[in-house]
Amino acid sequence: xxxxxEDHEWISLDGDIATVGITDHAQDALGDIVxxxxxxxxxAVTAGGDMATVESFKAASSVYAPLSGEIIEINDxxxxxxxxxNSEPLGAGWFVKIKLDDPSAADALMDEGAYKALIS
Amino acid sequence: MSxxxxxxxxxxxxxxxxxxxxxxGFAGYDMPLSYEQGAIAEHHLCRTSAAIFDxxxxxxxxxxxxxxxxxxxxxxLETIIPANLIDLKAGRQRYGLFLNENGGILDDxxxxxxxxxxxxxxxxxxxxxDMAWISGHLTEMSITRLHRALIALQGPAAGAAFAALxxxxxxxNFMDASSFNWNGVEIxxxxxxxxxxxxxxxxxxDAVAEDLVKALSAHDNVGFAGLIARDSLRLEAGLCLYGQxxxxxxxxxxxxxxxxxxxxxxxxxxxxxxxxGADRTLAECDAGxxxxxxxAVAPKGVPPRAGTEIFTSEKAxxxxxxxxxxxxxxxxGQPVTMLTLPHDIAVSDxxxxxxxxxxxxxxxxxxxxxxxxRFHR
Numbered sequence: 001x002x003x004x005x006e007d008h009e010w011i012s013l014d015g016d017i018a019t020v021g022i023t024d025h026a027q028d029a030l031g032d033i034v035x036x037x038x039x040x041x042x043x044a045v046t047a048g049g050d051m052a053t054v055e056s057f058k059a060a061s062s063v064y065a066p067l068s069g070e071i072i073e074i075n076d077x078x079x080x081x082x083x084x085x086n087s088e089p090l091g092a093g094w095f096v097k098i099k100l101d102d103p104s105a106a107d108a109l110m111d112e113g114a115y116k117a118l119i120s
Numbered sequence: 121m122s123x124x125x126x127x128x129x130x131x132x133x134x135x136x137x138x139x140x141x142x143x144x145g146f147a148g149y150d151m152p153l154s155y156e157q158g159a160i161a162e163h164h165l166c167r168t169s170a171a172i173f174d175x176x177x178x179x180x181x182x183x184x185x186x187x188x189x190x191x192x193x194x195x196x197l198e199t200i201i202p203a204n205l206i207d208l209k210a211g212r213q214r215y216g217l218f219l220n221e222n223g224g225i226l227d228d229x230x231x232x233x234x235x236x237x238x239x240x241x242x243x244x245x246x247x248x249x250d251m252a253w254i255s256g257h258l259t260e261m262s263i264t265r266l267h268r269a270l271i272a273l274q275g276p277a278a279g280a281a282f283a284a285l286x287x288x289x290x291x292x293n294f295m296d297a298s299s300f301n302w303n304g305v306e307i308x309x310x311x312x313x314x315x316x317x318x319x320x321x322x323x324x325x326d327a328v329a330e331d332l333v334k335a336l337s338a339h340d341n342v343g344f345a346g347l348i349a350r351d352s353l354r355l356e357a358g359l360c361l362y363g364q365x366x367x368x369x370x371x372x373x374x375x376x377x378x379x380x381x382x383x384x385x386x387x388x389x390x391x392x393x394x395x396x397g398a399d400r401t402l403a404e405c406d407a408g409x410x411x412x413x414x415x416a417v418a419p420k421g422v423p424p425r426a427g428t429e430i431f432t433s434e435k436a437x438x439x440x441x442x443x444x445x446x447x448x449x450x451x452x453g454q455p456v457t458m459l460t461l462p463h464d465i466a467v468s469d470x471x472x473x474x475x476x477x478x479x480x481x482x483x484x485x486x487x488x489x490x491x492x493x494r495f496h497r
Contacts, residue, residue, distance in 0.1 A: 029142075031142070031153075031154055031158055031159055031348070032158045032159055032160045034160075034423065034448050035421055035422050037422065037477070053477065055422060055423060057158075057159045057160055057348060057352070057447070057448055058153070058159065058348045058351075058447075059425065060425060
């Protein structure tokens with residue numbers, strides 16, 4: 001089940017590992033994505049802090065860490081094909097995997113219904 | 121951004137929404153950023169076929185003195201524009217700039233001679249200031265801001281698409297200006313634009329704007345493009361954007377726009393000076409300016425944006441200039457930027473590094489236009 005942030009990131013939780021990306025709404029608002037700058041594996045991230053940068057054709061935007069933890073994997077395929085974020089934002093266009101400091105913190109994020117209400 | 125700001129709408133506003141445009145405020149107008157196909161596809165459409173841009177937010181100003189001739193108007197305009205306007209023939213258009221007393225650029229604009237009157241096209245954000253500037257310096261003429269739509273049709277297919285509606289437009293060459301009758305309505309067109317491609321800017325009454333863009337878009341492979349593609353196209357074409365690449369603190373020579381000042385208005389010319397801002401402009405045309413604007417390309421990947429600072433090494437602490445415009449260049453194949461730098465560094469082979477979020481990216485100086493102009497001459 002996916003959880004969402006007010007900053008338009010999604011997370012998919014598997015034990016204490018969260019896969020993170022940006023939502024379909026976010027990619028649509030950004031338009032053509034031409035570059036994604038991801039953190040190094042091993043980086044500690046803080047909930048709400050800068051985690052990555054998405055360069056759309058028009059401008060650069062920050063992507064924030066939805067929860068605190070350590071980056072354990074990044075989606076290297078985005079360096080060759082950043083447009084996957086446009087075409088499959090919830091799938092092949094994922095950004096990073098985070099080993100969460102506290103997986104229960106995910107409970108506080110929005111479910112799909114709440115997120116849909118936010119963007120409607 | 122203030123939620124209270126009420127944005128003006130162009131006559132095509134409802135049409136943009138019906139076409140699925142993403143809209144945003146620009147110079148006080150709610151304008152299309154891009155349509156459903158996306159800005160990169162719109163950029164390529166303009167380079168390979170033709171794209172229609174709503175540029176009705178731009179200021180259209182008509183100058184008329186009732187003599188039935190534009191001669192006296194053009195002569196007066198030479199006191200506030202350092203161009204050769206006295207020799208601008210009827211049916212022709214020319215680029216010009218308004219300068220303040222210090223030679224700083226107040227706006228850049230197009231001047232078209234329609235025989236009996238003159239039309240100016242100025243930047244949207246400057247139109248009120250320009251109206252006041254013109255009114256304060258020109259006399260014995262009516263100065264009217266026209267409330268008409270302005271539609272840019274740009275790209276290699278623009279000539280055929282416009283000729284399908286107005287056969288006589290096929291005779292126009294780059295920078296020609298002409299009036300036509302379309303379905304009983306008077307429209308004016310110049311063969312010009314701001315993408316580096318062949319094309320037209322077409323002025324028409326608000327009431328027929330939607331019919332006109334629909335008729336143009338009925339032509340094969342003609343579609344709509346928004347402000348984002350307009351920005352990437354003009355940047356690849358090496359064309360300045362007022363308020364971004366130059367402003368009232370920038371001189372003509374520092375903006376590398378010296379080509380816009382012809383010999384006849386320069387030191388030793390037959391009509392040397394005689395315009396507001398001439399002292400600094402002529403001195404810098406002769407001796408050069410401290411700064412200049414140049415082009416540079418970045419390696420494929422992260423596109424350095426406007427505002428990015430420039431350093432001469434990976435370690436240098438002090439920025440020596442900044443990027444004024446920067447975007448991916450879809451037709452160039454790598455990011456393109458305009459920089460303002462000290463002249464000595466600009467013309468040397470000193471390395472230039474753009475600092476993007478703490479990473480130093482080595483730029484390569486490149487001649488502008490980055491993508492060749494393809495005007496219909």
